[in-house]
Structure formats: C-alpha cells, structure tokens
Amino acid sequence: MDSQIMDRLKEHGVIETEQLKSGNHVEDLPLKAINKQSSRNDLTVLNNYFFRNRNVYISKHDRFAPYPPHTHQFLEMNYMLEGSCDQLVDGKEIHLNKGDLLLLDVGCTHSISKLNENDILINLLFRDQSISINFLDDMRRSNSVLYDFLLNSASGEHNTIKYLVFSNNVDSDISVTMEQIITEYYSKLEFSDVIIENYLSILLTKLVRHYHVSTDKKSPQQRLMIQIIKDISENYKNIHLVDLAKKYGYNKNYLSNFIKKESGKSFSTIVTTQRLIKAHSLIAATTLPISDIIESVGMKNKTSFYKKYKAYYSSMPAEERK
Incomplete structure (x- = not known):
C-alpha cells in the first residue's frame, strides 16, 4: 500500500475526532440516505446517497465508537487493511484480522464494534443489484458439478447465506487486488473509475475462486x-x-x-x-x-x-x- 495513502487513512476525520472525545457514535448519514421505513435498531441505507455518478463507493470506517445495526440496499465489502475488528453479522460474531474480507449480501444486518487507532477498515460498496452472493453461487456452480451439488444441498436445507468471510491466511490473492482498488480510488488519477471497475471484476472472480461451501453438519x-x-x-x-x-x-x-x-x-x-x-x-x-x-x-x-x-x-x- 502506498505510504502516503496509508498516512492519509490514519489521519483523524471530523467524525473520528468527535467520537474520540465522546466515545459515542456520531451519525455520519443525512436523513435522506436512510429508508424512512427503517426502525432505529436496524437502519436501511439507500442506494442513491453514495453512488450518484459512480458505480463504486469506497470509504474508511470511522474509528473510536461502535457503529449501530444497519443494512444496505447494495452489496458491501469490509476489508481489514490494518489491525482487526469485531462485528455482529446476521446475529453471529465475526472477527476480522488484517487482510480479511467480509462480503455482506443485500439486506444483511450488521453492526461494528469500536475501532482503535491502528484499526483501518475499508468499506467498498457497489450498486450493481445483479451482484449478490447468489451471483457468486451461480458462477461457482457453472464451473463444477461439485459446487452445483453443494449449493443445491445448502439451499435444500434452507440455509440462506447472507455473508462470506475470505481469510487472508490462505494467500494474499484477494488482498493484492483489494489494495490496488484502494490505491486507485484515493489517488484520483485520470481514468480511475474505469480502472476500478475492471479491478472490481477481477476481485469478484478471485472471490469466486476462493469461495468454499461448508460441508459441516452433513449426514x-x-x-x-x-x-x-x-x-x-x-x-x-x-x-x-x-x-x-x-x-x-x-x-x-x-x-x-x-x-x-x-x-x-x-x-x-x-x-x-x-x-x-x-x-x-x-x-x-x-x-x-x-x-x-x-x-x-x-x-x-x-x-x-x-x-x-x-x-x-x-x-x-x-x-x-x-
């Protein structure tokens, strides 16, 4: 990762400065970005606020305070660039270490525990509503009769998957592409939007490559x-x-x-x-x-x-x- 971009990401933003003082979450979204039908305990973030004239939105998650439960109308990736974090995802505790990537499906509820000074969590959102965990299922299924069977078996058990965790302890394949996307996004060079969308296609294909369906709890x-x-x-x-x-x-x-x-x-x-x-x-x-x-x-x-x-x-x- 480019050292200048990393230094920039480690700087305290306005919201982070406030949260560091109070220890409490400071709302970072305007009312227009939240579905009015949402409850206070499970906010739904709308598409239009983030994307406007772009297909991909990337941001650093604000540190120093826990983030409340919420869902999105789009697919979200959480990438642990530095440090670690704990999240409650679809009712289950998830721990991310450096290099881990959490893929959250549309409508998956999650909350994030307080991040500390050296915990840099990157959010990557994209609005192509045809992209979902079902999309990864279909890609994986189309490449192997084994995955066709495993995925059909999972759906037969009514075990709908709402999130996937890709660990960095296997290899750094996903991390390399993810960090290229982050670098391109924050460098703001000419044609960066086109390059990012192409990197995203590569990233999705790599996720499919590393997507393993659990065979636990089988008869x-x-x-x-x-x-x-x-x-x-x-x-x-x-x-x-x-x-x-x-x-x-x-x-x-x-x-x-x-x-x-x-x-x-x-x-x-x-x-x-x-x-x-x-x-x-x-x-x-x-x-x-x-x-x-x-x-x-x-x-x-x-x-x-x-x-x-x-x-x-x-x-x-x-x-x-x-």
Whole structure:
C-alpha cells in the first residue's frame, strides 16, 4: 500500500475526532440516505446517497465508537487493511484480522464494534443489484458439478447465506487486488473509475475462486456423495461407475441408485455435465481445435457432444469464440 495513502487513512476525520472525545457514535448519514421505513435498531441505507455518478463507493470506517445495526440496499465489502475488528453479522460474531474480507449480501444486518487507532477498515460498496452472493453461487456452480451439488444441498436445507468471510491466511490473492482498488480510488488519477471497475471484476472472480461451501453438519450419506462428486470432478475423463463402486465397497447397482437418490441425477449425467463444463472452459479460454477439446474431456462421439453442449449451454461451441 502506498505510504502516503496509508498516512492519509490514519489521519483523524471530523467524525473520528468527535467520537474520540465522546466515545459515542456520531451519525455520519443525512436523513435522506436512510429508508424512512427503517426502525432505529436496524437502519436501511439507500442506494442513491453514495453512488450518484459512480458505480463504486469506497470509504474508511470511522474509528473510536461502535457503529449501530444497519443494512444496505447494495452489496458491501469490509476489508481489514490494518489491525482487526469485531462485528455482529446476521446475529453471529465475526472477527476480522488484517487482510480479511467480509462480503455482506443485500439486506444483511450488521453492526461494528469500536475501532482503535491502528484499526483501518475499508468499506467498498457497489450498486450493481445483479451482484449478490447468489451471483457468486451461480458462477461457482457453472464451473463444477461439485459446487452445483453443494449449493443445491445448502439451499435444500434452507440455509440462506447472507455473508462470506475470505481469510487472508490462505494467500494474499484477494488482498493484492483489494489494495490496488484502494490505491486507485484515493489517488484520483485520470481514468480511475474505469480502472476500478475492471479491478472490481477481477476481485469478484478471485472471490469466486476462493469461495468454499461448508460441508459441516452433513449426514454420512451427504458426505459420501460429496466425496463421490469430488472423484467425478477430478477424474471425469475416464471415470467408471464400476471402479467407483469398488473404491467405496458397494455393489454397482446400489451405488448407482444411491447417487440418483442423493443428487437427483444419474452417474452418467453428472460425468457428462462435468465434461461439458470443462469443454466450455477450454473453448472460451484457448484456441485449441474443438475436436481436440472433445477428445481431451473424454467424450468419444462428436455428434453426441454437440447435441448435449447445445442443450446445456443453449449455443454451439463455435459461437463461444465469435
């Protein structure tokens, strides 16, 4: 992070100066920015106040006083640039350390405990209402039959996810892009808005890359199904039901019925779907001949591949490259 920008962020703003003296929260939003239907204990912040002529809004969270419960009509990211903080998110206690990112869905209630001198929390808001945790779900689902199963399983349990925490202890991939966005925002150089929006697309894609769906609290049957689909995801080119049944010590017919019951899809359908997903990725990202791609994903019949690809993606492979 640029040292001048960091020094600027560590300076005390007007509200911070007041909060440092009193220890109490000073309202930082005008009445027009708050939904009049909101209760005092759960304020809803409206879109129009922040964005006006921009699609992304970034600010430093004011320190020295707790921030009351509130929700937004837009997706929000809280990035811990320095120090740490505690929040109550959707009724659960969340602790953020340096480099951690908290993604809050539209309508998710949260409050923030008092930040101290060396705690720098950055708020990133963007108003594209098509972007939500469901958006991340769809992106992740479209890249793997494993995530398709996990996400469908989560929704079947009525476990609606309203927030996600991306920890910095895995690697600094997300932090690098987030700090590029912050630097560009506060530098206010020419074309910064365009650059920030492109960085944001990269950031969202990285979030999808690091988005893991919890497999906790699953039944033994669900855990077995997850492992089976992991096997399919990794060995889709030449996996066979007979080998899979032998691996887990089951009769072939029993395992076939088990997969159908747990996933709602047949073994062959799941395998074909993963092959199509991989083929789609190679078609979009490489210049390999489509005939070579068909062979590389383990499909033998080209006519069958084109028919199934059309049914799954509503387009032909060659159209992806136009």
